[in-house]
Every structure is written in C-alpha cells, then in structure tokens.
Amino acid sequence: MSDEGGRWAEFDYLAREFGDSFYILDDDVLSANVVEFRSAFGSRYPATDIAYPYKANHLPDICRTLARLGVRAEVGSDMDLWLAQRLDVDRTGIISNGPNRSPASLEQVMRDGGTVIADSLRDVRILQELARSTASGEFPVGLRINFPLGGNAHPRLGLQVGSAQFDEAVVGIRRSTGLRLAGLHCHVPSHSVESFAERTRVLIRVADQTIPDGPEYLDIGGGFYGGVPSVYPEPGPAPTISDYAEAVCDQLIARYGTEPSGPRLIVEPGTAMVASAMSLVTRVVSIKTVPGRNFANVAGSILDTSPNTRRIDFPVDVIRRGDGVPGPFEVGGSTLMPDEFMSIGLPGPLAEGDFLVFGRVGAYSISMVAPFLRPDVAVLKRSTASGDWLQVRRAGTPEDVFAGMF
Secondary structure, three states: OOOHHHHHHHHHHHHHHHOOEEEEEOHHHHHHHHHHHHHHHHOOOOOEEEEEEHHHOOOHHHHHHHHHOOOEEEEOOHHHHHHHHHOOOOHHHOEEEOOOOOHHHHHHHHHOOOEEEEOOHHHHHHHHHHHHOOOOOOEEEEEEEEOOOOOOOOOOOOEEOOOHHHHHHHHHHHHOOOEEEEEEEEOOOOOOHHHHHHHHHHHHHHHHHHOOOOOOEEEOOOOOOOOOHHHOOOOOOOOOHHHHHHHHHHHHHHHHOOOOOOOEEEEOOOHHHHHHHEEEEEEEEEEEEEOOEEEEEEOOOHHHHOOOOOOOOOOEEEEOOOOOEOOOEEEEEOOOOHHHEEEEEEOOOEOOOOEEEEOOOOOOOOOOOOOOOOOOOEEEEEOOOOOOEEEEEOOOOHHHHOOOOO
16 A cells, blocks of 8 residues: 555544544545435436435535535434524425424425425325315425335335325325325335335336326435445346436436436435445554454444444555554454454454555445444545535544433
C-alpha cells in the first residue's frame, strides 16, 4: 500500500482524538452514487425520482446531503418522519411507506402534500377516516402490493395481488370520498435483475386493472446490489445499476413510452446508495496465537459493520506501522466469540496498533447497532473546503447508554 506510514499516522491521530474505532463518511462517494442512479434510470426514463429509505442509514448528515442533491426522503416510521421534518426537507417529496406508522404520522404527510402508501387494510381504514374528517379536497394515496416471486421470495410487505384483502383495499379507496388511488409500490426480497423486471411487469399489469385513468407513479422499491458479495449469492457476475435500469425502464417504455404523460418511476436505493460511502476504521488491540490459529482482537465489533446479518466478507484494508505476526488471522472484537468474527483468513502480517479499514459498511449498520460493551463510535468526514476532519457524530458515552435508567 502506498504511503502506509502516512495513513497510519493520520489514523493514529484520529484515534487519539475520537476513539480507537470510528466511521469515515465520504461525501464524494455518496454524490457519485446519486449521479450513477440518475444517469442510469433518468437517461432511459426521464420521469424518474430517486428516494432514499432513511432506515438504511439515518445519519442526519447523509440524509441532509441526499436532500440537497434532489433525492426524496422515504420514511418508514414516525421517527424517520421526525428526522425528515427536523432536517427541513421538501415535505411534498416525502414518501411515507411501512407497516407500522401512527395515524398522526400518516395525517401529517397527507396534509403536507407528500406521498402516503398504504401497507395494509389498517392503513386504508386510517386514511379513510382522515379523509372523512377533512374537507380539503381529494388525497392521492398509494397501495403497496406483493406477489410470489419464485422459490422462497414471497414478500410480506403490502397486500397480495388477487387476495380478498387486496380487493377490499382497492374497492375501499375507490369508494372513499376524499381518497384517490394514485400509484402502486412493490418491494420483493431479491437482488436479481429479473426480479426487478418482474416486479415492474406486475406493477404495470395491476395498475392497468385498478387505476383506469393510469397511475401517477409506480414505485419499484429497493434491493439493488450494493457491492457486498454475500448480498448477491446468485451465480454469474453481479449486476450493475445500468443493468437494473435497463430491465425496469424497458418495461415502462413498452407500456407508456417516454412522454411526460406517463407515470413517474420511483426507485428506492438503500444499500446501493450508502454502503460504499462509509468505512469503519478500527485499531488492532492485541494479537493472540494458539497452535494453528492467529487471532486479532480489534477495538471495533461486528455490530459496527453488520449487526443484523453478521456478514464477514466486507473488503478489508490493513494499515500497518511496521512488521508483525504472519497470518492468516481471524479478526473479532468485544468477546472474540466465533459469531462475532469480522473477518476470517485475513492475510498478515499484523501487529498491535495496526488499523483495519472495513469498507462498504454504510448500510444497515449505524441505524441498527445497539451498544454492547461500549457506546457508539464517532463518525468523521473530511471537509471538501479545508481538508480538515469534521466530526459528523460524536462518540457515545456511558451516560448516553444509560440515560433514563437511574
């Protein structure tokens, strides 16, 4: 690695200032990801909106940057909505979508002119009551649908097309004074290009059957491959964003053309938007050698990289300050229990004081981690204007962890 000593010295300085583990946020990568999506989809189907699901990483700095780049906010909870309002994003661009939102949250988005998508009959009933209690015109609402998609990929979000509940929801919205079925949403648990083509075909077919005047929007959800190998276990090369865009937009163009009168396409990249924009830097605390095995204990934890799925195939960069113990290494933090390993088979040499940089950890890490043996770690980024390091989020304290318990 070039200038390894210089990078080690810089990380050592940052570790002394902010703690032996910290995240680094890269705004340039985040911006490039927006450009890639906008180019891939917008060049094929100009009426495309990008919406970012806050649940992927709710760091305010990320959400603020994406809003500044024209990305809509997709909020899946009351907390997400609170954050979007606190950041003063364009409220008409907010998309409220999820299985567990309060009536007050749904009402707020409706009254602000945002997009509300019903996930269940319960949501439809709430929206009907809200429409009856106001005399401010007709509210456009969306409906989240699902359908079987081969194998075990059967989504549980939304209402299954053709079911009694789905039919009741469609009829209920149509017959409600003050509501209008304006669009459809779909998200299926598959990262394959064909799954995106299929969900688009289903959305078009269902829209033709349920929205006689044509949909105002079709939201294909997320699930785009974000660069972590285990996320895409299918054989063959991993898809590009352009591959997804071609599969989706070909279906839309065949049905609607590219004229402005067609429905808007909404895409919701989460992992593909933020995974590559954050890395975890963590110091090697100790090296342990037993017959046939080497262990590196680091200040970080798999909870910092993959608290939910516990993936161990993130790219790892080693920043050395000198010689060390030959590898390979099993790397872990907190307790060094096997289910907490962050990397297995990491090449050496490795020594106490070295730094490991885990890449592509920006998605479903910081927004899902719970304190285990230590508080949250800091998030840093380099100022594009001055080149100085900025603290985007301070490191947590024991007082933060135990607030309200004494």
